[in-house]
Amino acid sequence: xxxxxxxxTIVMLHxxxxxxxxxxxxxxxISRNSFTRLLDFLxxxxxRTLVFEDIDKGKRRAKSIIITFDDCPKLLWDFAxxxxxxxxxxxxxxxxxxxxxxxxxxxxxxxxxxxDLMDGDDxxxxxxVGMEVGSHAHDHIVLRGMxxxxxxxxLTLSKSILESIIMKPVISVAYPYGSVPVNAxxxxxxxxxxxxxAVKTTQQTRYAxxxxxxxDMDNTGTLRWKMSRAYTWYRDSEDKTAFLIKRLSQQAYxxxxxxxxxxxxxxxLIILLAEDTQYI
Ligand SMILES: [Zn+2]
Numbered sequence: 001x002x003x004x005x006x007x008x009t010i011v012m013l014h015x016x017x018x019x020x021x022x023x024x025x026x027x028x029x030i031s032r033n034s035f036t037r038l039l040d041f042l043x044x045x046x047x048r049t050l051v052f053e054d055i056d057k058g059k060r061r062a063k064s065i066i067i068t069f070d071d072c073p074k075l076l077w078d079f080a081x082x083x084x085x086x087x088x089x090x091x092x093x094x095x096x097x098x099x100x101x102x103x104x105x106x107x108x109x110x111x112x113x114x115x116d117l118m119d120g121d122d123x124x125x126x127x128x129v130g131m132e133v134g135s136h137a138h139d140h141i142v143l144r145g146m147x148x149x150x151x152x153x154x155l156t157l158s159k160s161i162l163e164s165i166i167m168k169p170v171i172s173v174a175y176p177y178g179s180v181p182v183n184a185x186x187x188x189x190x191x192x193x194x195x196x197x198a199v200k201t202t203q204q205t206r207y208a209x210x211x212x213x214x215x216d217m218d219n220t221g222t223l224r225w226k227m228s229r230a231y232t233w234y235r236d237s238e239d240k241t242a243f244l245i246k247r248l249s250q251q252a253y254x255x256x257x258x259x260x261x262x263x264x265x266x267x268x269l270i271i272l273l274a275e276d277t278q279y280i
Contacts, residue, residue, distance in 0.1 A: 013030065013068065014028040014029065016079055050090075051091070055195070068094060072093050074116045084131075096158070097157065102117055135174070148182065148187055151181040152187050158170075171194040173196050174211075175198055188207045196209065197210075198211065
């Protein structure tokens, strides 16, 4: 089942840090300034932040957004979370349970900077301050192409670990790397989730919901574009121009094909008329 049209737009964030040591984590790391810019924009545009629990209870509003954080570095407590709380905003935090209190080893093996991740106490605290906690699978691994029993294990294990910490149901999962498992609808649903979020998927279902990426390069214009319905058809954020050219050329071709058909039809009509009046 495809998503309803009025489903809130969802942004994916990771790290918010001004420490130059974290520069190499870009675009997954954004500056404090960029984060403030995003929140200012949402306030100016009158967006309300929702979490999946709200959606599940049927809460909708024309202008709403779900802010999500993947991986959950501890440093979000230094700036991002206080900024959200100051503005009465909430967000959903996705953490891979095998790395609770650990670090982002999947980035480190690629030579990227190390970040300490939240532990069980942090997760509890997130709930206490009104945030929502979701699963990011147990291990931070690509689920697509993996044996469905292992996918099910990843999803159920992380759910039960988080639930034993926060003492309430965990209703959404963010697939690591946005990699939607095969048969996500069945497996994720059977694991007890109500929602599964991905990244930049165009065919959206409840278990593969699209999120867009916010980075330091974004401004008011790109934010509006990323939050628009048109952007949900857009796959590759790095290649915006190529995408636009493709869309324009598709439109141009459609126009040309339509025009050709009109010409052909009129030409046939002229011949028929001409035959009728014995001009040819
Ligand atoms: Zn992740």
